[in-house]
Amino acid sequence: MTEQSADIVVIGAGAAGLSAAYFLSQGANVTVVEAETQPAYHSSGRSAAMYIEGYENPEVQALTIAGKEFFFSPPDGFTEHNLVTPCGGLTAAGPGEDEALQRYLRAWQPDCPELVEIGPAETLELVPLLRSDWIKAAAYDPTWHNIDVHGLLSGFQKGLRENGGTMHSDFRVTAIDQTEGRWRLTAANASIEADLVINAAGAWAGEVAQMAGASNIALTPMRRTAAIVPAPELMGDWPLVHTVSEDLYFKPESPGLMVCPQDETPSAAMDAFPVDIDVAVALDRFVQVADYEPERVMHQWAGLRTFSADRRPVVGFDRQANGFFWLAGQGGFGIQTSPGIGQLVADIVLQGAQPEAAIAPDRFANGA
Numbered sequence: 001m002t003e004q005s006a007d008i009v010v011i012g013a014g015a016a017g018l019s020a021a022y023f024l025s026q027g028a029n030v031t032v033v034e035a036e037t038q039p040a041y042h043s044s045g046r047s048a049a050m051y052i053e054g055y056e057n058p059e060v061q062a063l064t065i066a067g068k069e070f071f072f073s074p075p076d077g078f079t080e081h082n083l084v085t086p087c088g089g090l091t092a093a094g095p096g097e098d099e100a101l102q103r104y105l106r107a108w109q110p111d112c113p114e115l116v117e118i119g120p121a122e123t124l125e126l127v128p129l130l131r132s133d134w135i136k137a138a139a140y141d142p143t144w145h146n147i148d149v150h151g152l153l154s155g156f157q158k159g160l161r162e163n164g165g166t167m168h169s170d171f172r173v174t175a176i177d178q179t180e181g182r183w184r185l186t187a188a189n190a191s192i193e194a195d196l197v198i199n200a201a202g203a204w205a206g207e208v209a210q211m212a213g214a215s216n217i218a219l220t221p222m223r224r225t226a227a228i229v230p231a232p233e234l235m236g237d238w239p240l241v242h243t244v245s246e247d248l249y250f251k252p253e254s255p256g257l258m259v260c261p262q263d264e265t266p267s268a269a270m271d272a273f274p275v276d277i278d279v280a281v282a283l284d285r286f287v288q289v290a291d292y293e294p295e296r297v298m299h300q301w302a303g304l305r306t307f308s309a310d311r312r313p314v315v316g317f318d319r320q321a322n323g324f325f326w327l328a329g330q331g332g333f334g335i336q337t338s339p340g341i342g343q344l345v346a347d348i349v350l351q352g353a354q355p356e357a358a359i360a361p362d363r364f365a366n367g368a
C-alpha cells in the first residue's frame with residue numbers, strides 16, 4: 001500500500017474540489033484525491049456551462065459575482081482562450097404567464113440592471129424559432145455567458161501542479177479516521193495523511209461526512225437531463241431560452257441544439273443516466289413553444305445537481321469533526337461559482353476569514 005501525506009487533502013476532482021485546490025495550493029501543500037480515472041467525470045463534466053448572475057438566490061448571485069473578474073480576466077497563463085463568451089439569456093412567457101414574468105423581473109431587475117422586458121416582436125427577432133402563437137412577452141439579459149468548462153478546469157489543474165500540488169485519480173476514499181489531530185484517508189491500495197480534509201465529493205458529500213464522523217447535513221442529489229437534437233436550419237447565434245415556468249430551456253450547443261426539461265428528480269448518489277421519459281418530456285415541451293420538430297436525438301445525458309435544504313452551498317469548517325471542511329451543495333451553480341467559492345475556501349482556511357452565516361455548515365445544526 002502506498003502511503004502519502006499533505007497539509008490538505010481535497011476529496012473530489014470536480015469544479016468544487018479543483019477550484020479550491022487551485023487557490024489553496026498558493027499557500028499550502030495540497031493533494032486532490034478522485035475516485036474516478038479522470039477529473040470532472042460526474043456533474044462537472046455534464047453541465048450546461050452557463051454563467052448567469054441572476055440565478056437561484058442572492059447568496060449564489062454574490063458568489064458568482066465574486067468570481068466574475070477571474071472569469072473575465074483570468075490570471076496570466078491560466079488559459080489560452082477566453083473562459084466566457086457572451087450569449088445572452090431569454091426568459092420566455094407564454095399565454096397566462098405575464099404575472100410570472102413580472103415576478104421574475106421584480107426579483108432580478110434590482111441586481112441585474114441590464115435585464116429588460118421585451119415584447120413578442122423583439123423576442124421573435126432574437127429567436128425566430130419560438131412559436132409566434134405562443135410567445136407573449138419575455139425578459140432579456142445580455143450578460144449571460146457560456147463558460148469554457150474544459151478550459152476552466154484544465155487551468156485549475158495546471159495551476160495546482162505549478163504550485164507543487166498533486167492529484168491522484170482512481171483513489172476512492174473508503175475510510176476516514178483521525179488520530180491525534182491528523183486525518184488518514186484510505187483507498188483500495190493507498191492511503192494519505194493530512195491535517196485538513198476538504199469534502200468536495202459532490203453527490204457523495206454526505207457519505208464522506210459520515211465516514212469522517214462529521215455533522216449530518218441533508219444534501220439531496222437531483223437528476224437533471226439534457227439532449228442534443230439536430231440544429232434547425234435557421235439556427236443562429238441565439239441566447240439561451242428558458243421558460244418563465246421553469247420547465248424547459250434550450251440553447252445552441254455543438255453539434256446541434258441542447259434541450260433540457262429542467263427536471264429535478266431526487267436520486268441516490270450514482271453515475272446518473274438519462275431516463276427515456278425525461279427526454280420525451282423535454283421534446284414534448286419543446287415543440288409546444290418552438291416551431292421545429294426534431295427528428296431524432298443525437299446525444300443525451302444526465303447529471304446530478306446536489307442541493308442543501310435552502311439551496312445555498314455549504315462552505316466552512318464542521319463544528320463536530322475538527323479539521324473537516326464542507327464544500328458541498330453546489331446545486332445548479334457549481335461551475336459559475338467555482339472561482340468565487342474556491343477563493344473563499346482559501347481565505348477561510350489560510351487567512352482565517354469567516355464564511356457568511358448564510359452558507360456556513362452551522363446553519364444546519366444537527367441535521368436539518
Ligand SMILES: Cc1cc2nc3c(=O)[nH]c(=O)nc-3n(C[C@H](O)[C@H](O)[C@H](O)COP(=O)(O)OP(=O)(O)OC[C@H]3O[C@@H](n4cnc5c(N)ncnc54)[C@H](O)[C@@H]3O)c2cc1C
Pocket residue numbers: 011012013014015016017033034035036039040041042043044045046047048049050051171172173174200201202203204208224225226302303304305306328329330331332333334335336337
Ligand atoms: C444538466 C446539468 C446542467 C448544469 N448546468 C450548469 C450551469 O449551466 N452552470 C453551472 O454553474 N452549473 C451547472 N450545473 C451544476 C454543476 O454541474 C454542479 O454544481 C457542479 O458540477 C458540482 O461540482 P462538484 O465538484 O461539487 O461535483 P462533481 O463534479 O460531481 O465532483 C465530485 C467528485 O467527487 C468524487 N468523489 C465522490 N466520492 C468520492 C470518494 N469517496 N473518494 C474520492 N472521490 C470521490 C466524484 O467521483 C466526483 O468526481 C449543471 C448540472 C447539470 C447536471
